[in-house]
Amino acid sequence: MKIIMNVINNGIDAKLFDYLVENIKNTSFYNFLGIELKALGPGTAEFILMNKREHTNIDGVTHGGVIMSLADAAMANAVRTMGSKTSTVDFTTSFLNAAPIGEIIRAEGKIIKRGRRLVFTEGNVYAGDKLVGSHNATFYRFGELNYE
Amino acid sequence: MKIIMNVINNGIDAKLFDYLVENIKNTSFYNFLGIELKALGPGTAEFILMNKREHTNIDGVTHGGVIMSLADAAMANAVRTMGSKTSTVDFTTSFLNAAPIGEIIRAEGKIIKRGRRLVFTEGNVYAGDKLVGSHNATFYRFGELNYE
Amino acid sequence: MKIIMNVINNGIDAKLFDYLVENIKNTSFYNFLGIELKALGPGTAEFILMNKREHTNIDGVTHGGVIMSLADAAMANAVRTMGSKTSTVDFTTSFLNAAPIGEIIRAEGKIIKRGRRLVFTEGNVYAGDKLVGSHNATFYRFGELNYE
Amino acid sequence: MKIIMNVINNGIDAKLFDYLVENIKNTSFYNFLGIELKALGPGTAEFILMNKREHTNIDGVTHGGVIMSLADAAMANAVRTMGSKTSTVDFTTSFLNAAPIGEIIRAEGKIIKRGRRLVFTEGNVYAGDKLVGSHNATFYRFGELNYE
Numbered sequence: 001m002k003i004i005m006n007v008i009n010n011g012i013d014a015k016l017f018d019y020l021v022e023n024i025k026n027t028s029f030y031n032f033l034g035i036e037l038k039a040l041g042p043g044t045a046e047f048i049l050m051n052k053r054e055h056t057n058i059d060g061v062t063h064g065g066v067i068m069s070l071a072d073a074a075m076a077n078a079v080r081t082m083g084s085k086t087s088t089v090d091f092t093t094s095f096l097n098a099a100p101i102g103e104i105i106r107a108e109g110k111i112i113k114r115g116r117r118l119v120f121t122e123g124n125v126y127a128g129d130k131l132v133g134s135h136n137a138t139f140y141r142f143g144e145l146n147y148e
Numbered sequence: 149m150k151i152i153m154n155v156i157n158n159g160i161d162a163k164l165f166d167y168l169v170e171n172i173k174n175t176s177f178y179n180f181l182g183i184e185l186k187a188l189g190p191g192t193a194e195f196i197l198m199n200k201r202e203h204t205n206i207d208g209v210t211h212g213g214v215i216m217s218l219a220d221a222a223m224a225n226a227v228r229t230m231g232s233k234t235s236t237v238d239f240t241t242s243f244l245n246a247a248p249i250g251e252i253i254r255a256e257g258k259i260i261k262r263g264r265r266l267v268f269t270e271g272n273v274y275a276g277d278k279l280v281g282s283h284n285a286t287f288y289r290f291g292e293l294n295y296e
Numbered sequence: 297m298k299i300i301m302n303v304i305n306n307g308i309d310a311k312l313f314d315y316l317v318e319n320i321k322n323t324s325f326y327n328f329l330g331i332e333l334k335a336l337g338p339g340t341a342e343f344i345l346m347n348k349r350e351h352t353n354i355d356g357v358t359h360g361g362v363i364m365s366l367a368d369a370a371m372a373n374a375v376r377t378m379g380s381k382t383s384t385v386d387f388t389t390s391f392l393n394a395a396p397i398g399e400i401i402r403a404e405g406k407i408i409k410r411g412r413r414l415v416f417t418e419g420n421v422y423a424g425d426k427l428v429g430s431h432n433a434t435f436y437r438f439g440e441l442n443y444e
Numbered sequence: 445m446k447i448i449m450n451v452i453n454n455g456i457d458a459k460l461f462d463y464l465v466e467n468i469k470n471t472s473f474y475n476f477l478g479i480e481l482k483a484l485g486p487g488t489a490e491f492i493l494m495n496k497r498e499h500t501n502i503d504g505v506t507h508g509g510v511i512m513s514l515a516d517a518a519m520a521n522a523v524r525t526m527g528s529k530t531s532t533v534d535f536t537t538s539f540l541n542a543a544p545i546g547e548i549i550r551a552e553g554k555i556i557k558r559g560r561r562l563v564f565t566e567g568n569v570y571a572g573d574k575l576v577g578s579h580n581a582t583f584y585r586f587g588e589l590n591y592e
Contacts, residue, residue: 016248022237023206025204026206027204027205027206027211028150028202028203028204028205029202029203029204029205029211029213029214031202032202034202035214045249045542046382053176054176054177054179054180055176055177055180056172056175056176056177057175057176057177058171058172058175059235061166062242062443063175063177063217063220064216064217064220064236065177065181065213065214065216065218065220065221066177066217067274068212068213068216068217068220068239069211069214069216069217070212071213072192072211072212072213072216073213085207087207088212088243089242089533089534089562089582090240090241090242090243090390090533090534090536090582091212091216091240091241091243092239092240092241092388092432092534092536093235093240094200094238094251094386094416094434095235095237095239096408096409096416097238097409098235102556103156110341112392112427112430113392113427113430117561117584118533119388120392120430122430130166131408131409134408134409134416134418136388136432137431138376138390138534138582139224140561140562167536235358236386237385237386237414237434238385238434238538240386240388240536240580242534242564242582243383244556244557245557245562259579260540260575260578261540261541261575265436266436266539268383268578269536279556279557280542282557282564282566282576282580283558284536284538286385286386286434286538286581287415288413297544310466319502320502322502323500323501323502323507324498324499324501325498325499325500325501325507325509325510327483327498328498328499329509341584349472350472350473350475350476351470351472351473351476352471352472352473353471353473354467354468354470354471354530355529358533359471359473359513359516360512360513360516360535361473361510361512361513361514361516361517362473362508362509362513363512363521364508364509364512364513364516364535365507365508365512366509368507368508368509368512369509381503383503383539383542384508384539385538386466386536386537386538386539387508387512387536387537387539388534388535388537389535389536390533390534391474391531391532391533391534391535394531418529
């Protein structure tokens with residue numbers, strides 16, 4: 001059961017937008033974990049996840065792996081809005097607050113530097129208005145997406 | 149269906165070992181993702197995961213979030229072998245090689261410095277003999293486990 | 297020869313401000329490297345450095361160690377504006393652009409989460425309007441400053 | 445005044461070794477900070493620094509910037525033993541123990557994965573037998589060194 005009905009296009013090419021929306025909808029791990037796309041813009045992406053019992057660690061709060069997975073989705077797809085195929089090189093996380101179950105958690109990713117080969121991004125994960133994770137990641141561009 | 153039949157105790161207190169094995173078996177996120185405990189020792193932990201289609205990204209290789217989740221499991225439980233309750237503070241990852249599906253991936257975590265409050269660890273994730281992820285993480289000890 | 301004549305107080309207690317200004321003026325490594333305080337505010341700090349030949353690597357651009365040192369100064373002192381003694385736990389850097397010699401480089405540090413023991417910060421280093429380094433650091437509070 | 449009289453060649457091409465030794469001897473920032481080369485091998489480098497008052501922070505221990513600078517020297521030059529020009533992309537540090545003044549501190553860097561464009565390394569900084577800093581860094585190869 002999806003939470004997001006309509007993904008928002010904040011200003012990228014319509015064909016690229018459709019391609020990425022379809023692409024993300026067919027990403028096995030996103031579906032498995034419950035990661036949903038909310039919005040794409042030029043160099044930005046927003047994803048959400050409904051935080052359930054299956055995401056919790058032994059202390060009853062969301063496992064860090066869920067937070068990092070959601071953040072990576074937002075940051076990698078921020079890079080894909082450049083039309084690039086990409087893979088994560090380095091990924092850093094600080095865990096600032098716990099995310100209790102039963103809440104929607106939300107990740108915002110954005111590009112801070114576009115290089116020819118390397119793209120640098122930052123990402124934040126929120127539970128409500130609480131900052132849960134602060135992230136930096138570097139991506140490698142290994143080709144162009146065929147969306148036309 | 150479990151891969152691991154018998155978890156190996158590489159030398160920690162038997163009561164603590166039983167407590168952690170039970171605790172890990174009941175961790176929702178580990179079960180959901182298919183993370184299994186292989187071994188625990190003094191300041192070390194080893195976990196595995198059978199890499200399936202549900203773990204893949206759009207390029208058909210294991211999503212970084214799966215690698216980081218498995219690594220975090222190994223590193224956090226390496227800290228728990230001290231008898232401590234703990235939560236992840238900072239977590240860094242370098243992705244060195246892709247992990248194709250259909251393989252068992254394996255994470256080794258170990259403590260490199262035990263502080264009163266902070267414990268520093270490193271972790272490696274392997275697919276076969278290929279190094280997939282190189283990780284460092286810092287953990288905060290917020291209490292003692294009641295295992296006796 | 298100092299570049300900064302008057303350090304700006306963006307709103308912290310006057311006694312704490314004077315204490316920190318004096319303290320920073322007497323920090324051997326800052327003087328040695330040429331790191332100067334520009335401004336302090338509640339949870340923020342700004343430092344600058346005139347980028348000279350002695351700071352360069354073999355390719356003639358500022359060595360990464362200089363960038364990281366300047367960023368650490370800004371982030372650690374952002375934490376000290378809470379009145380805390382502090383030490384760096386984890387420090388991450390992405391190098392986005394090179395900083396050529398003969399320019400003033402500038403670091404801004406700010407707190408993103410204040411915990412009882414751990415304080416999380418982010419920092420940016422600029423050469424002109426170019427982002428040179430993007431940083432996250434976690435600090436441990438080990439006591440209170442005696443500034444009164 | 446140098447501490448190291450003879451740099452050790454642990455098995456790299458003699459011309460490359462001579463080139464790198466000369467190159468490092470002429471790196472302004474290394475000379476300024478007192479960073480000296482101890483040994484080079486295939487994918488490894490070792491550097492030392494005599495820890496002086498000018499390297500200390502306000503608490504009288506070595507500033508983190510000195511530790512990170514020394515670690516970066518070891519890790520970057522481990523990459524250069526491949527014959528590559530290189531620049532640091534991402535650099536992470538955990539500070540495990542303080543390094544008091546008056547001691548020689550030592551950094552070991554080594555390659556953990558050689559890619560066509562990206563090279564992954566790890567580094568450790570020691571004061572005596574105490575681990576001071578644990579580091580991971582990713583480097584970009586932007587050309588070949590002209591050492592022949």
